[in-house]
Amino acid sequence: MYALELQNLTKNFGKTAIIRGVNLAVKKGERVAVIGPNGAGKSTLFNLISGRFEPSSGNIKLHGQDITGKRPYEISRRGLARSFQITNIFSRLSVFENLRCAALFASGQKYSFWKPLSKLDALNDRTEALMASLELKRRRDVPASLLTYSEQRALEVGLTIAGGGDVILLDEPTAGMSHSETDRFVHLIRSVTVGKTLLTVEHDMGVVFGLADRIAVLVYGEVIAFDTPEKVRADPKVKEAYLGAVLDADMNHAAMAGAAA
Amino acid sequence: MSSILKALHFKPLDGVRIVVWSAFALILLLMPLAAQSSFALTLLCLTGIAAIACMSYNMLLGQAGMLSFGHAVYTGLGTFVAIHAMNKIVGGWWVPMWLIPLVGGFAGLAFGALLGYVTTRKAGTPFSMITLGVGELVFAAALMFPEFFGGEAGINSNRTGGSGWLKDMGLTFGPQIQVYYLIAIYLFICTAAMYAFTQTPLGRIANAVRDNAERAEFVGYDTRWVRYLIVMASSFFAGIAGGLTAINVEAATADLLHGVRSGGYLLFTFLGGVGFFFGPIIGSILLVFALVVLSEFTKAWQLYVGIIFLIMVVFAPGGFSALIMLNLRRVKYGEWRKMRWPYVGMFFFGLIALWGFAALVEMAYQIQVAAGSGTALTVARIPLDAASTSSWLIAVAVLIAGGVAFEVSRRKFQRVWNEGEEHIAEAIKKAEAAIV
Numbered sequence: 001m002y003a004l005e006l007q008n009l010t011k012n013f014g015k016t017a018i019i020r021g022v023n024l025a026v027k028k029g030e031r032v033a034v035i036g037p038n039g040a041g042k043s044t045l046f047n048l049i050s051g052r053f054e055p056s057s058g059n060i061k062l063h064g065q066d067i068t069g070k071r072p073y074e075i076s077r078r079g080l081a082r083s084f085q086i087t088n089i090f091s092r093l094s095v096f097e098n099l100r101c102a103a104l105f106a107s108g109q110k111y112s113f114w115k116p117l118s119k120l121d122a123l124n125d126r127t128e129a130l131m132a133s134l135e136l137k138r139r140r141d142v143p144a145s146l147l148t149y150s151e152q153r154a155l156e157v158g159l160t161i162a163g164g165g166d167v168i169l170l171d172e173p174t175a176g177m178s179h180s181e182t183d184r185f186v187h188l189i190r191s192v193t194v195g196k197t198l199l200t201v202e203h204d205m206g207v208v209f210g211l212a213d214r215i216a217v218l219v220y221g222e223v224i225a226f227d228t229p230e231k232v233r234a235d236p237k238v239k240e241a242y243l244g245a246v247l248d249a250d251m252n253h254a255a256m257a258g259a260a261a
Numbered sequence: 262m263s264s265i266l267k268a269l270h271f272k273p274l275d276g277v278r279i280v281v282w283s284a285f286a287l288i289l290l291l292m293p294l295a296a297q298s299s300f301a302l303t304l305l306c307l308t309g310i311a312a313i314a315c316m317s318y319n320m321l322l323g324q325a326g327m328l329s330f331g332h333a334v335y336t337g338l339g340t341f342v343a344i345h346a347m348n349k350i351v352g353g354w355w356v357p358m359w360l361i362p363l364v365g366g367f368a369g370l371a372f373g374a375l376l377g378y379v380t381t382r383k384a385g386t387p388f389s390m391i392t393l394g395v396g397e398l399v400f401a402a403a404l405m406f407p408e409f410f411g412g413e414a415g416i417n418s419n420r421t422g423g424s425g426w427l428k429d430m431g432l433t434f435g436p437q438i439q440v441y442y443l444i445a446i447y448l449f450i451c452t453a454a455m456y457a458f459t460q461t462p463l464g465r466i467a468n469a470v471r472d473n474a475e476r477a478e479f480v481g482y483d484t485r486w487v488r489y490l491i492v493m494a495s496s497f498f499a500g501i502a503g504g505l506t507a508i509n510v511e512a513a514t515a516d517l518l519h520g521v522r523s524g525g526y527l528l529f530t531f532l533g534g535v536g537f538f539f540g541p542i543i544g545s546i547l548l549v550f551a552l553v554v555l556s557e558f559t560k561a562w563q564l565y566v567g568i569i570f571l572i573m574v575v576f577a578p579g580g581f582s583a584l585i586m587l588n589l590r591r592v593k594y595g596e597w598r599k600m601r602w603p604y605v606g607m608f609f610f611g612l613i614a615l616w617g618f619a620a621l622v623e624m625a626y627q628i629q630v631a632a633g634s635g636t637a638l639t640v641a642r643i644p645l646d647a648a649s650t651s652s653w654l655i656a657v658a659v660l661i662a663g664g665v666a667f668e669v670s671r672r673k674f675q676r677v678w679n680e681g682e683e684h685i686a687e688a689i690k691k692a693e694a695a696i697v
Contacts, residue, residue, distance in 0.1 A: 105481030113463040
């Protein structure tokens with residue numbers, strides 16, 4: 001059984017087909033990078049999987065169970081969590097409250113109003129630990145809106161993993177970061193997603209090679225290749241899609257950087 | 262300024278918390294001693310009820326970000342059901358009169374469950390629009406069903422009816438002071454309950470939904486269900502306020518349900534400040550002051566309230582509670598003392614300018630609205646004549662002179678304030694760096 005399985009997934013906006021029959025099967029514990037040129041439908045694909053949009057046709061299975069067309073909160077409760085390309089946090093709540101809110105439902109509290117938050121020791125300890133691993137401890141009581149950009153990106157990932165979901169979708173987690181920040185951040189992502197099934201949309205080839213076991217190449221709403229980084233790099237279809245040499249050089253360079261990291 | 266407001270948090274330590282709540286109880290207990298007249302006692306009763314209503318409103322606006330235009334529906338329906346229950350008690354029901362506010366509360370909860378199911382289907386502006394529609398609908402229904410609402414005249418009851426061992430001991434609700442203490446006890450319990458609610462998982466998730474409803478869905482919350490639960494909780498406390506109104510005035514009329522009253526809750530909750538739990542309590546004091554006291558002094562009271570609201574929305578969107586907290590923060594970082602004289606200057610010239618403005622407004626009202634009673638009037642004990650040119654010239658001169666002096670002192674104040682802000686920012690940075 002696959003952790004996540006997409007079957008003939010399509011999405012049309014009006015007459016425009018954005019996702020045109022995607023098939024993808026991700027094994028449990030696998031780290032997959034979804035790459036592709038701008039406008040290929042990478043973010044749309046994540047929006048379909050996470051329930052933000054409803055697919056036009058096809059099926060999405062999470063651990064073998066059909067989640068097609070389910071609401072985001074239902075999908076989240078089944079253990080699929082996602083981050084956003086544009087930072088999407090609880091702006092007026094503190095860092096700690098942000099992370100605790102993200103863990104609250106999964107901790108079994110749901111909508112309870114008969115128990116003070118301060119008495120939920122297990123939850124509070126877990127939140128503190130997560131905050132420490134995100135290196136946000138010294139910003140504990142700062143409202144999220146006052147964090148620096150890279151701190152907000154770390155919080156974004158924190159909100160995604162706080163609920164303990166085992167399938168994690170990260171939509172361009174390092175977008176807009178400097179090189180040194182990106183390197184640190186990739187380490188951070190690796191360390192907090194150990195043992196989880198991970199899908200990332202990424203433009204930075206260094207990140208792709210640093211994080212992924214397998215790469216899915218999405219071009220014009222179709223997956224044209226899904227294999228190990230080495231085989232994807234050698235795939236003529238991928239080369240063609242990326243106008244050949246540009247990507248080749250780019251990827252070779254990145255592969256070395258990734259191997260070095 | 263708004264970024265400063267975001268940085269503020271009201272989180273007293275446990276010891277502080279005990280002191281705050283004890284002081285609150287003590288104030289409620291001793292307040293009647295300060296109220297020498299029956300009018301003052303009436304004001305206290307109205308304020309206590311308004312405080313519960315405004316706090317329940319802030320559960321929607323401040324806590325969950327739901328701008329409701331129909332909160333009076335729940336307080337008002339609470340009053341109507343409570344009045345009917347009181348009449349049942351007079352007719353022989355065994356329920357003691359002091360439980361009537363709870364009857365109002367459960368009526369509010371029931372209507373919250375019924376109407377909230379419709380209003381909470383949407384968030385944001387659509388939610389506001391639906392509450393406006395539901396408010397109009399309920400008000401119209403009040404005039405359509407005179408059997409329950411009593412038509413134009415409304416319905417009356419008598420709070421001295423009923424029985425029970427407390428009544429045998431003298432709790433008849435005949436004297437107003439007994440009504441005051443009933444309100445005070447309900448106010449204390451409701452305040453504690455609503456505060457406790459803000460510290461629970463549901464209370465915190467309401468904040469999360471306020472800040473970012475979409476993300477709340479992606480961490481497992483059905484935001485519509487959150488809104489629905491919050492509306493029901495808010496309606497329950499609104500209904501308690503309504504039940505207390507029933508005991509306090511022993512009557513219910515359709516205007517209790519009207520949109521004007523809903524607007525009042527919104528306006529004064531905002532003035533008090535939606536960002537802090539105690540803001541609506543300040544708002545309720547302002548509400549009773551404006552509606553009862555200010556309206557005695559001047560016919561133009563709504564104009565003044567409107568202008569204050571305008572000024573607050575533009576210059577202090579956090580309301581009076583945020584102003585208080587900003588100054589407390591100064592005290593905490595030892596930055597307040599420098600601002601004493603700038604404050605004094607600003608207030609002194611501000612009052613002078615205010616007198617000039619009020620004189621103009623009052624003279625205009627005297628001519629336009631109260632022409633029958635002559636042209637002579639006093640503003641803050643200073644005699645003026647709306648028919649004489651010199652009075653107008655004096656008022657204009659005072660307004661201009663006061664206004665200029667105010668602006669000069671305000672700029673000085675702003676400078677001192679900004680310097681203090683920098684000092685505090687440095688102190689915070691140092692404190693943050695010290696955390697390992």
